[in-house]
Amino acid sequence: MPVQLGVSLPTFVSGGATIGDIPALARHVERAGLDAVWVGDHLGGPTPFLESVVALSAAAAVTERVRLGFGVMLLALRQQAWAAKQLSSLQYLSRDRVVLGIGAGGHPDEWPAGGIEFGDRGRRTEVMLRALPDLFAGHPTALGTVPGEPVITLAPAVSAPPIWIGGMSDRALRRVLEHGTGWLASLLTPGQLAEHTARLTAMASETGSRTPDIGTTVFADLNAGGEREHSGHTRVIGFLRSLTGARGLSERQADRLVVSGPPAKLADRLHRYREAGANTFVVNLSGSDLPGQYDLLARTRELLAD
Numbered sequence: 001m002p003v004q005l006g007v008s009l010p011t012f013v014s015g016g017a018t019i020g021d022i023p024a025l026a027r028h029v030e031r032a033g034l035d036a037v038w039v040g041d042h043l044g045g046p047t048p049f050l051e052s053v054v055a056l057s058a059a060a061a062v063t064e065r066v067r068l069g070f071g072v073m074l075l076a077l078r079q080q081a082w083a084a085k086q087l088s089s090l091q092y093l094s095r096d097r098v099v100l101g102i103g104a105g106g107h108p109d110e111w112p113a114g115g116i117e118f119g120d121r122g123r124r125t126e127v128m129l130r131a132l133p134d135l136f137a138g139h140p141t142a143l144g145t146v147p148g149e150p151v152i153t154l155a156p157a158v159s160a161p162p163i164w165i166g167g168m169s170d171r172a173l174r175r176v177l178e179h180g181t182g183w184l185a186s187l188l189t190p191g192q193l194a195e196h197t198a199r200l201t202a203m204a205s206e207t208g209s210r211t212p213d214i215g216t217t218v219f220a221d222l223n224a225g226g227e228r229e230h231s232g233h234t235r236v237i238g239f240l241r242s243l244t245g246a247r248g249l250s251e252r253q254a255d256r257l258v259v260s261g262p263p264a265k266l267a268d269r270l271h272r273y274r275e276a277g278a279n280t281f282v283v284n285l286s287g288s289d290l291p292g293q294y295d296l297l298a299r300t301r302e303l304l305a306d
Contacts, residue, residue, distance in 0.1 A: 006036030
């Protein structure tokens with residue numbers, strides 16, 4: 001399968017950087033020939049964070065070709081009918097460009113504000129996933145997360161977007177087989193991804209399911225020089241550790257995941273991920289010159305095709 005190479009748009013503040021100009025950056029991604037723009041999803045936290053559907057709507061309005069990816073949406077934190085209505089509207093207006101990444105979430109602090117029990121997020125995610133195909137298709141659909149399970153029919157009907165499931169647990173991998181087009185991994189080295197891919201393939205064989213597509217996030221700092229630039233590399237390590245909290249990644253673990261240097265270095269890392277089974281990449285870039293890094297990422301794509 002051809003490589004799908006996209007970028008994570010700067011929808012939140014990190015490492016002293018401000019929230020980016022989403023429309024302008026999305027246009028640049030499209031002009032650079034990359035495949036997709038992706039956004040994260042949180043209700044609250046220690047840093048300002050744009051809402052994911054709104055951010056991708058802004059990107060959709062100024063582009064024609066790039067896919068619009070949620071990486072990943074906390075579906076269970078939302079009211080079921082309104083979430084489906086927002087997603088179907090974005091799919092309709094973007095002419096079928098949505099890539100719907102969904103995860104159960106791992107930060108308990110933001111769930112009380114949404115009125116949802118953190119411990120119920122897995123079950124709720126699965127109930128909502130089961131209903132999405134009928135909701136997108138415009139069929140009468142019972143809302144299993146609402147008391148009394150009222151039935152709603154959403155219009156206009158749209159094509160169901162491909163669903164990518166995030167998460168590393170056995171339960172998350174089962175969701176991939178039951179509901180997903182693909183599995184979107186994160187914070188794994190190529191070797192670790194290969195182990196998880198083998199596990200997912202075995203699970204698919206046991207259940208008679210197709211092996212899903214594999215994708216992964218990659219954290220990088222690209223430059224046109226010969227080797228990694230120390231300050232940029234250190235900045236991305238700090239950002240990556242901030243995402244996982246105090247008990248998350250050690251500095252050594254984060255260092256193994258961050259790629260910094262010229263496009264050829266990132267192309268080599270992506271080649272190793274491809275050998276591990278991945279064909280979809282969400283590259284998280286940051287810093288003061290994002291358009292320049294997007295251009296370098298386009299060069300990475302050319303090297304992968306060589």
